[in-house]
Amino acid sequence: MNGQSTAAVRCKSVVKTYDTGGDKVVALGGIDLEIHMGELMMLVGPSGCGKTTLISVIAGILDQDSGSCEVFGEDMLHMRSNQKLKFRARNIGFVFQAYNLLPSLNAVENVSVPLIINGVKRQTAEYRAAKVLEQVGLGARGKSLPSQLSGGQQQRVAIARALVHDPKLIVCDEPTSALDHETGHTVMELLKDVALHDDRALVIVTHDSRIFGFADRIARMDDGHIDKVVDSSDKL
Amino acid sequence: MNHIALKMLMGDRGKYLGIIMGLTFASLIMTQQPAIFVGLMSRSFSFISDLGLPDIWVMDPKVQFIDDVKPLQDTKLYRVRGVAGVKWAMPLYKGLLKARMADGTFQTCNVIGLDDATLIGGPPVMLEGKLEDLRRSDGVIVDIDGAIDKLAKPSKIKGGKPEPLKIGDTLELNDKRAIVVGIAKTTKTFQSQPVIYTTYSRAVRFAPRERKMLSFVLVKAMPGENIPLLTRRITESTGLAAYTQQEFKDLTWGYFMKNTGIPINFGISVTLGFIVGAAIAGQTFYNFTLENLRQFGVLKAMGTSNWTLLRMILLQAILVGLIGYGLGVGLTALFGYAMRNTIMAFKFPWQLLVFSGFGVTLICVFAALISIRKVIKLEPAIVFKG
Numbered sequence: 001m002n003g004q005s006t007a008a009v010r011c012k013s014v015v016k017t018y019d020t021g022g023d024k025v026v027a028l029g030g031i032d033l034e035i036h037m038g039e040l041m042m043l044v045g046p047s048g049c050g051k052t053t054l055i056s057v058i059a060g061i062l063d064q065d066s067g068s069c070e071v072f073g074e075d076m077l078h079m080r081s082n083q084k085l086k087f088r089a090r091n092i093g094f095v096f097q098a099y100n101l102l103p104s105l106n107a108v109e110n111v112s113v114p115l116i117i118n119g120v121k122r123q124t125a126e127y128r129a130a131k132v133l134e135q136v137g138l139g140a141r142g143k144s145l146p147s148q149l150s151g152g153q154q155q156r157v158a159i160a161r162a163l164v165h166d167p168k169l170i171v172c173d174e175p176t177s178a179l180d181h182e183t184g185h186t187v188m189e190l191l192k193d194v195a196l197h198d199d200r201a202l203v204i205v206t207h208d209s210r211i212f213g214f215a216d217r218i219a220r221m222d223d224g225h226i227d228k229v230v231d232s233s234d235k236l
Numbered sequence: 237m238n239h240i241a242l243k244m245l246m247g248d249r250g251k252y253l254g255i256i257m258g259l260t261f262a263s264l265i266m267t268q269q270p271a272i273f274v275g276l277m278s279r280s281f282s283f284i285s286d287l288g289l290p291d292i293w294v295m296d297p298k299v300q301f302i303d304d305v306k307p308l309q310d311t312k313l314y315r316v317r318g319v320a321g322v323k324w325a326m327p328l329y330k331g332l333l334k335a336r337m338a339d340g341t342f343q344t345c346n347v348i349g350l351d352d353a354t355l356i357g358g359p360p361v362m363l364e365g366k367l368e369d370l371r372r373s374d375g376v377i378v379d380i381d382g383a384i385d386k387l388a389k390p391s392k393i394k395g396g397k398p399e400p401l402k403i404g405d406t407l408e409l410n411d412k413r414a415i416v417v418g419i420a421k422t423t424k425t426f427q428s429q430p431v432i433y434t435t436y437s438r439a440v441r442f443a444p445r446e447r448k449m450l451s452f453v454l455v456k457a458m459p460g461e462n463i464p465l466l467t468r469r470i471t472e473s474t475g476l477a478a479y480t481q482q483e484f485k486d487l488t489w490g491y492f493m494k495n496t497g498i499p500i501n502f503g504i505s506v507t508l509g510f511i512v513g514a515a516i517a518g519q520t521f522y523n524f525t526l527e528n529l530r531q532f533g534v535l536k537a538m539g540t541s542n543w544t545l546l547r548m549i550l551l552q553a554i555l556v557g558l559i560g561y562g563l564g565v566g567l568t569a570l571f572g573y574a575m576r577n578t579i580m581a582f583k584f585p586w587q588l589l590v591f592s593g594f595g596v597t598l599i600c601v602f603a604a605l606i607s608i609r610k611v612i613k614l615e616p617a618i619v620f621k622g
Contacts, residue, residue, distance in 0.1 A: 052620045061537055061616045082541065089539025100534045100619055104247020105240065116237060117539050173620045 008169055008201035009035040009058050013067035016053050027053040029224035030067065037168075038198040040191075040214060043205045045221035051205040052173060054221070058203060059171045060088050072168060089117045093162030095191075097174035099154040101146040107133060107157045108142040114165040125164075132160040135194055152183035156190060163195055170195055172204040176211055188214045237540065241548035242555065244528055251527075254520040255556045255603075256563070262513020262599055263564020266506055266592040267584075268571055273502040274588065275581030280492045281485040282423035283330075283346075286360045290454035291463050293484045294325070294470055297477040301491035302484070303427070305330050307448035308476070315474045316453045321466045323456040326351040329439040330451040332429070336408035339390045345382070345430045347409065349439025357454055358420075359433055365403055365418025370435055375417035376407065381579075382430020383419050407432075409442040426492075428579055510595050517560070518603040521553065525607035529614060537616035545611050553604035561596040565589060 016028040027050045035041045035058075043051045056062040057069050060076035068075050072091060076084045093114070094100075101110045111129035116122060130142050136156040138149075146154050155175060162170050175191065176184030188211045196202050204215070212218060219229045246252050278285075283302055284293070294316050296306035316325040329349025334342045350357045350370070358367045359377060369375055378387060378401055388398035389405065401407075407414045414434070422431050434442070440449045455478070457466050463480055470478035479487060493499050525532075532545055572582045 052617075056617045056620060059537070061620075085539045085541050087539075088537075092539075094534075094537055094619070096534075096619055100530065102240065102244065102247075102531050102534070104243045109240075109243070113240065113535070114538055116240070117535070117544075122239065 006037045007034050007070075008037045008039070009033065009069070009071050009203065011054075011058070011067065011069045014054070014057060014064045014069050015066045016050075016057060016062065016064050026224050028057065028064070031224075031226055033219060033226060033229070035169075035201050035203055037201050038196070039216045040196055040202040040204065042212065042215040042218045043203065043221060044207065044209075044212070044218055045227075047207075049221040050224040051221055055171050055173060055203060055205050058169075059092050059094070060084050089114065090165070091168050093165065093167040093170040093195075095155070095158050095162045095170065095172040095175045097177055099146070099151075099158045099178075101154055101157055101161075103146050106143050106145055107138060107149070107160075110146070110157055111160045111164050114161060114167075118165055129160070129164055132164045133157070135163075136160045136190055150183075151179055152187060155179060155183075155187050159187065159190060159195065168200050170200065170202045172202065172206075174206055174208070175204060176206065176208050181210060184208065184211060237535075237544050237548055238551055240535075241551045244531060244548075245524075245552040245555065248524060248527070251520055251524040252556070255517050255524065256560050258513050258516030258518075258520060259556055259560020259596055259599060260563040260567070262509055262517065263561045263592050263596050264567050265509025265513065265564075266595040267565050267568040267588055269502050269505040269509065270588050270591060271568060271572060271582050271584045272580070273498065274585060275583035276426070276498060277489055277492060278583050279424055279426045279428075279581055281488040282425055284481060284485050284488065286423050287357050287454070288360070288481075289356055289456065290326075290481070291457045292455035292467055292470065292478050292480060294453035294455055294474070294476050294478045295451070297475070299477060300495075301488040302330075304491075305451045307446060308450040308453070309448050310450050312474060312476060313450060313453050316455060316470060316476070319466070319470050319473050321458050321461040321469060323458045323461075324354075324356075325456075326354060326356045326454045327436050327450050328357050328452040328454050329436050329443070329449060331439070331443050333409050333432075333442055335387065335414075335430070335432070336411075337387070337389075343386050343430065345387070345409070345432045346425065346427070347432045347434065347439050347442060349434055349436040352435040352437050355435070359422050359431075361421035363419045363421050367418070369417035370433065372415070372417050374406075374413050374415045374438070375434065376409075376414040376438075377418035377420050377433040378407075378416055379422040379431040380419050381422075381424065381428075382432070383416075385430075387430050410444065412442050414438075414442070424579070424581070510599070513596075514599040514602060517556070517599050518606065521556070521603035522606050522610075525549065525610055529610065530618060532611045533614055533616050533618045536614060537619045542612050546608050549604050549608050549611060553600040553607075557596050557600035561593060564596070565592065 011031050011033040014028050014031040018025045018027055045051055057064045063077050108126050108129045111133055112125035115125035133139055133142055136159055138156055176187055192214055217229055217231055220227045296308055298306050313327050331347055332344050333347045335345045336342055355367050363380055384400040387401045391397055401416055403416050405416045457463050467478040572584050575582050
């Protein structure tokens with residue numbers, strides 16, 4: 001952990017169920033979790049244990065059924081949809097497993113998207129995007145389309161996109177699972193060095209045990225619950 | 237976000253071109269077919285339009301359209317002349333007569349007989365000779381299309397191109413000699429038969445003798461006369477039908493609309509063009525949206541509102557609509573230009589631009605609506621599914 005211990009995310013008794021054709025599936029069965037500013041928290045666990053549902057709730061993409069999930073002191077459940085969108089656009093950055101870059105936009109344009117969503121003019125947005133691309137080591141590939149980049153490069157563009165609007169929380173879904181060991185390691189180093197600092201928190205969902213060492217804390221989930229939260233140096 | 241919407245659209249070249257092709261096809265069919273229809277229907281009354289001088293056409297009350305001639309007694313002309321408010325009234329003969337060609341074949345022609353003294357009702361444009369030349373013995377004026385095509389003389393060289401009829405050439409009309417004294421330009425008529433102008437007395441001589449020979453009486457109203465009132469007065473005092481030029485055009489147009497299959501045939505073509513265009517463009521646009529659903533999901537997850545996404549889709553629909561519409565209309569204009577000197581009927585009034593524009597707009601709205609519905613209902617959480 002990088003110092004501060006102010007809570008970026010505070011989940012209390014978060015319950016989320018899905019209705020699958022009459023059957024209720026409990027995806028989150030009363031989650032309590034705190035993620036601090038300056039902290040890199042990993043959510044790990046088997047498939048279907050509720051990791052993705054939990055980050056979706058944290059990111060305000062899904063509404064919990066009950067309980068509270070405050071992000072920087074605000075529970076998005078109680079926000080109107082427009083407020084929620086603005087909150088998400090301003091405060092949260094996303095890194096996805098499948099990169100999810102827009103294929104017809106070049107790297108600079110892809111990175112500039114969050115700024116444009118936040119109302120920044122295109123020219124300024126692209127200028128700032130180019131700067132962040134330099135930070136992630138892709139300054140020379142700004143004009144390249146995603147299809148012209150390797151998987152690792154695409155993930156670095158995705159990281160730049162998550163950082164460009166300077167969000168306070170970055171949510172990463174399996175950021176290394178599509179990458180080989182070396183590239184995955186590089187991407188994690190980049191996330192830790194460039195993305196993480198005292199007034200920002202990172203929450204990473206992963207299966208990839210090779211990157212557990214990058215976490216400040218690891219929350220192990222199983223069947224919609226958090227079994228335990230440990231420091232990365234502890235054995236899970 | 238507009239440039240992102242446009243880049244998303246144009247990034248998928250295949251689909252982009254597919255949507256545009258569908259809309260171009262729809263726009264082309266919805267413009268070109270009605271243009272042919274309007275052109276064809278305009279020909280039904282082109283003779284009335286060409287004959288611009290009279291204010292009123294007087295005829296037998298049973299006449300249904302311009303070519304439905306029901307001859308009147310010559311005395312009717314004098315009765316019309318006697319109606320108050322009539323400045324002048326002139327006879328007009330209009331009938332189909334067979335012309336015998338130099339090679340012995342026959343060609344049916346539309347023979348127009350003009351008042352001998354005034355020659356009122358003559359062709360709108362003289363290309364060769366003068367209208368007054370009709371006063372020469374056996375003189376006739378032939379329309380240019382007829383002269384170079386259906387009335388053309390066989391080539392002197394075997395297998396050569398037929399030679400256009402020219403001034404000085406002779407024709408046989410109902411076994412009577414006619415000498416070409418002029419070539420005129422007329423608007424093509426519905427039946428596309430050659431048009432031959434001559435004097436009334438000569439036309440009556442050419443035509444097989446009947447008790448009644450007068451086809452129409454052309455009337456000019458006194459200056460300041462209320463023309464609709466005058467038509468009523470003529471009808472009341474003569475028992476004949478009297479129409480203003482526009483009314484007679486409408487009567488002719490109405491007859492063709494009601495009594496021929498033309499509107500139905502063209503209506504089917506236009507409807508099919510609309511349906512096929514809507515199906516191609518709508519389906520391709522919908523598929524395009526479906527394939528980009530994840531991208532829309534990413535934008536939604538990152539904080540883009542439904543309203544912004546809706547605007548993006550509308551912008552995409554408007555762009556492809558405008559391009560497709562422009563190409564369709566442009567191709568129609570090119571078609572019209574290429575066909576300008578052929579027998580093909582083609583008329584492209586501005587109202588057709590509005591008509592096909594409305595059709596393309598409907599297709600785009602339909603395509604956008606089905607896509608928008610999908611995007612609005614989209615759960616942004618799909619972005620977390622690998």
